[in-house]
Amino acid sequence: MMYSEKVLDHFSNPRNVGEIEDADGVGEIGNAKCGDIMKMYLKIDKGIITDAKFKTFGCGAAVATSSMATELIKGKSIDDALKLTNQAVVEALDGLPAVKIHCSVLAEQAVRSALSDYYTRQGIDPLPIVGEIKEPEE
Amino acid sequence: MEKRFIYADNAATTAVSEEVLNAMLPHFRTAYGNASSIYKLGRDAQRDIEDAREKVAKALGADPKEIFFTSCGSESDNWAIKGMAEVQEKRGKKHIITSVFEHHAVLHTCEYLEKKGFEVTYIKVNDKGLIDPEDVRNAIREDTALVTIMYANNEIGTIQPIDEIAAICKEKKVIFHTDAVQAVGHVEIDVHKQGIDMLSLSGHKIHAQKGIGVLYIRKGLTLPNLIHGGGQERNKRAGTENVPAIVGLGVAIEAATKNIAEKAAIITPRRNRLIDGMLKLPYTRLNGDRDKRLPGNLNISFEGIEGESLLLMLDLNGICASSGSACTSGSLDPSHVLLSIGLKHEVAHGSLRLSIEEDVTDEDVDYILEVIPKVVERLRSMSPVWEKMMKGEKYA
Numbered sequence: 223m224m225y226s227e228k229v230l231d232h233f234s235n236p237r238n239v240g241e242i243e244d245a246d247g248v249g250e251i252g253n254a255k256c257g258d259i260m261k262m263y264l265k266i267d268k269g270i271i272t273d274a275k276f277k278t279f280g281c282g283a284a285v286a287t288s289s290m291a292t293e294l295i296k297g298k299s300i301d302d303a304l305k306l307t308n309q310a311v312v313e314a315l316d317g318l319p320a321v322k323i324h325c326s327v328l329a330e331q332a333v334r335s336a337l338s339d340y341y342t343r344q345g346i347d348p349l350p351i352v353g354e355i356k357e358p359e360e
Numbered sequence: 361m362e363k364r365f366i367y368a369d370n371a372a373t374t375a376v377s378e379e380v381l382n383a384m385l386p387h388f389r390t391a392y393g394n395a396s397s398i399y400k401l402g403r404d405a406q407r408d409i410e411d412a413r414e415k416v417a418k419a420l421g422a423d424p425k426e427i428f429f430t431s432c433g434s435e436s437d438n439w440a441i442k443g444m445a446e447v448q449e450k451r452g453k454k455h456i457i458t459s460v461f462e463h464h465a466v467l468h469t470c471e472y473l474e475k476k477g478f479e480v481t482y483i484k485v486n487d488k489g490l491i492d493p494e495d496v497r498n499a500i501r502e503d504t505a506l507v508t509i510m511y512a513n514n515e516i517g518t519i520q521p522i523d524e525i526a527a528i529c530k531e532k533k534v535i536f537h538t539d540a541v542q543a544v545g546h547v548e549i550d551v552h553k554q555g556i557d558m559l560s561l562s563g564h565k566i567h568a569q570k571g572i573g574v575l576y577i578r579k580g581l582t583l584p585n586l587i588h589g590g591g592q593e594r595n596k597r598a599g600t601e602n603v604p605a606i607v608g609l610g611v612a613i614e615a616a617t618k619n620i621a622e623k624a625a626i627i628t629p630r631r632n633r634l635i636d637g638m639l640k641l642p643y644t645r646l647n648g649d650r651d652k653r654l655p656g657n658l659n660i661s662f663e664g665i666e667g668e669s670l671l672l673m674l675d676l677n678g679i680c681a682s683s684g685s686a687c688t689s690g691s692l693d694p695s696h697v698l699l700s701i702g703l704k705h706e707v708a709h710g711s712l713r714l715s716i717e718e719d720v721t722d723e724d725v726d727y728i729l730e731v732i733p734k735v736v737e738r739l740r741s742m743s744p745v746w747e748k749m750m751k752g753e754k755y756a
């Protein structure tokens with residue numbers, strides 16, 4: 223199976239690994255049974271994502287897509303982060319093998335899940351803003 | 361710690377040995393005759409093929425007439441199982457016994473036969489990865505066409521009680537086939553003494569090239585042809601013989617089977633050191649029986665991490681290994697072998713298989729044992745599953 227250099231780079235030197243103690247939004251997606259779990263932590267200030275960190279249990283692509291997704295949303299507005307698509311993550315990584323596309327979907331959903339948590343903490347119903355979070359099929 | 365290159369995936373494939381390559385080379389440019397040709401160049405090729413056949417027969421305790429060259433281990437399995445199914449169907453026997461943790465070359469062939477109206481019993485294995493021969497006995501019926509049970513498992517390396525199973529089949533007058541692709545060259549095999557009716561092997565696991573295999577078929581058994589055409593392989597398997605590959609296999613199997621005990625004496629302590637070293641890490645387990653396993657095989661689960669990531673990390677450190685995680689099996693499910701011995705999905709995902717040979721030195725073992733804790737710790741430190749495990753939370 224062929225991983226691009228970018229994927230291997232983000233796997234071996236993942237950006238933004240870790241936790242944010244006083245995160246404003248935390249999202250988790252996936253399950254250990256199917257082999258991928260991503261947990262995403264966001265720090266949000268005046269609608270801007272000032273910091274993003276992640277922890278991932280999963281394959282090389284799961285780590286690389288988590289890493290890339292955090293890179294793509296850091297410093298961006300919530301609105302921009304909500305526009306992040308799995309396709310954008312795949313492109314930023316110079317592509318993914320077909321069997322690994324689901325990892326990029328997880329990364330996209332992990333961001334949305336964290337934003338959803340952010341709104342919930344603000345007392346705002348996230349559903350109209352963030353939409354349904356898609357859990358992977360078992 | 362200086363980076364090394366360590367090939368620890370011999371169960372996946374092996375390098376062609378120098379000895380094998382040297383035996384093969386003349387057959388490309390000088391001794392390239394078609395073995396069916398009448399002139400000397402052809403007759404020489406025929407002779408070299410028969411030499412190789414004798415070597416294979418000798419290594420297995422068989423008669424050369426019982427040895428058929430095929431294109432791979434998978435072909436041998438397909439031919440043995442589908443061929444015997446076809447023969448037996450005519451006698452009204454449409455039941456096959458196999459095990460849940462066979463290689464896919466056997467499992468998918470059996471599933472294909474199920475679609476053709478055969479009934480298949482999949483014998484379960486115990487938590488050590490061993491089959492109870494009595495389960496085979498109890499599964500045998502009037503209409504059982506064939507029992508096919510692997511000699512040694514390709515993932516967890518467990519060696520099955522082949523003598524007992526063969527004896528039961530003989531007593532019950534049922535044909536017994538074994539996929540010995542992982543066993544040849546690592547355990548002593550004598551098909552006649554053991555009462556094995558058919559046996560598959562593959563060249564690339566024993567330092568011959570990829571794309572050459574053998575099916576041993578006991579004298580007195582006849583299989584229908586899998587490939588129709590010319591009269592090669594005693595009219596049983598058409599196709600101009602792959603002379604270089606066949607010659608190479610002859611040399612390879614002779615080398616692989618001549619000093620099995622000596623090799624095991626070198627490899628086993630190193631393998632055991634690897635096992636003990638890795639089991640020192642918390643939340644790890646050895647998969648498969650510790651003693652009834654191939655000398656070079658180890659299979660360990662590291663909870664809280666995922667196998668493909670582990671393999672990539674090891675690769676960055678120059679270590680070639682394999683895993684039973686879903687991500688390496690190309691599906692959402694982890695290895696059927698690991699599930700068959702009772703591992704939970706999330707544990708099976710974090711498994712590592714090493715299959716070493718004598719070239720992996722004691723220093724290499726030291727190196728592996730230095731690298732593994734580091735990469736396991738690193739992956740665990742970034743794993744939300746591990747985090748939950750440590751907090752005692754539910755994670756699956």
Ligand SMILES: Cc1ncc(COP(=O)(O)O)c(C=O)c1O
Nearest residue numbers: 432433434463465514541542562
């Ligand atoms: C147990 C077992 N059977 C069959 C095969 C298939 O052999 P080949 O690759 O020669 O088709 C393998 C190899 O992966 C194996 O390990």
